[in-house]
Amino acid sequence: MARLPILTWPDPRLATPCAPVADEDVAGLASDMLETMYAAPGRGLAAPQVGVLKRLFVMDITWKEGTPAPRIIINPQILWRSDSTATGPEGCLSIPGVTTDITRATQIRMSWTDQNGQGHTEIMTGFAAICAQHEYDHLDGLVTFDRLSPDLRAATEAAYLETIAT
Template identity: 80%
Template sequence: MPVLSILTWPDPRLATPCLPVGEEDVTQLAIDMLDTMYAAPGRGLAAPQVGVLKRLFVMDVTWKEGTPSPRIIINPQILWRSDDIATGSEGCLSIPGIATDIPRATQIRMNWTDQHGRAQDEVLTGFAAICAQHEYDHLDGIVTFDRLAPDLRTAVEAAYLDANPT
């Protein structure tokens, strides 16, 4: 399976809200995205990060601990977020070398379609909830920089650009 190129910030496609997946078959794209995510090595990857502006992401929050649990998430909707918020360090495959503290709900209820066309509805908790929210942000054209206070964002962006001149 081919490993896809991952776009890096400030590529404008990363700031573009995605369109829903329609009737097209995205199974091979999703498999390629999983291969790309594992090779990176990451725990989640959204379609816009590989230049496809569709509402699709993949994630596997357990594989680094030895038990793979890959998920293909098509046209997700977050229906509910808990009031319990945790702030933790988040990295992003599209912003390599930078990790920022991002507050996220510790539980979410999300529905989506899986790769077999079956509707899914689940409450995600802990790291799975945080990872899903991060990837969901990508589908709305949001990167971790967008979640930072303006002064901190300016400083972190400058550090990133200094380390990664275009």
Template identity: 75%
Template structure:
């Protein structure tokens, strides 16, 4: 396994929608490297385009910082439904280090994906797991947190980030 370099915004690959992932040995090896990279960063989620692989794959482990490792590898995830209830809270991104901004998202989602061995899975995620999965799926669709902001807030945060100062 290896720790991979994480792309930083505004790298154009972060704005590129990803192709389907194939559950093969190369994808499984990439996913293991991504988990190692995520833990080293240290983050709770990491999408393949953040390490330059433009495929629909993300990894997450939302509880490891509290001492319980529960790594997940999700290929070709799709949100089948989302709760009407939303919450606004701070989100950070490993590709936009040092910047955290409030994002509004559904508090629950029903998710379908393929596991690394090709089996289809479905699960309802709530709370932080739902938020994390939505954030990573945004990456697979070529979106970053800036894309979820109103134009004036986005412009201010982008300018501050590019200038290297907090907004």
């Protein structure tokens, strides 16, 4: 396993929609992504964040509480989002030091394939749903800035760019 460099915004690859994973073996990439995510330390990491423009992300929402439960999510599809939403702070490993309040569905139904080729469909709630939607956004070329109002986005981007310039 190897730690991978995490791209930071405004790298144009973070704004590029990803291609589906075809028949290629992504087990090594997924393993490296998990190692990178844990070291960062984060709870999710999408392939475009490490420069691979494929529809793949990893997440583990419980490891910081001491119970690791890593997931490898290949070619996910969000099939349904609840009308119920929640707004809360989200950080992103590709926008270090920035936390923004994002509104997301509190429940989703998502299907995906795991590293063994096994298909899954699950209703996710709470933080699992929020984390999965965040990582799914990356696969569509979106970052948290894209979820902000134009005025708030401009101010948040400006503050971030000023921080990284120093």
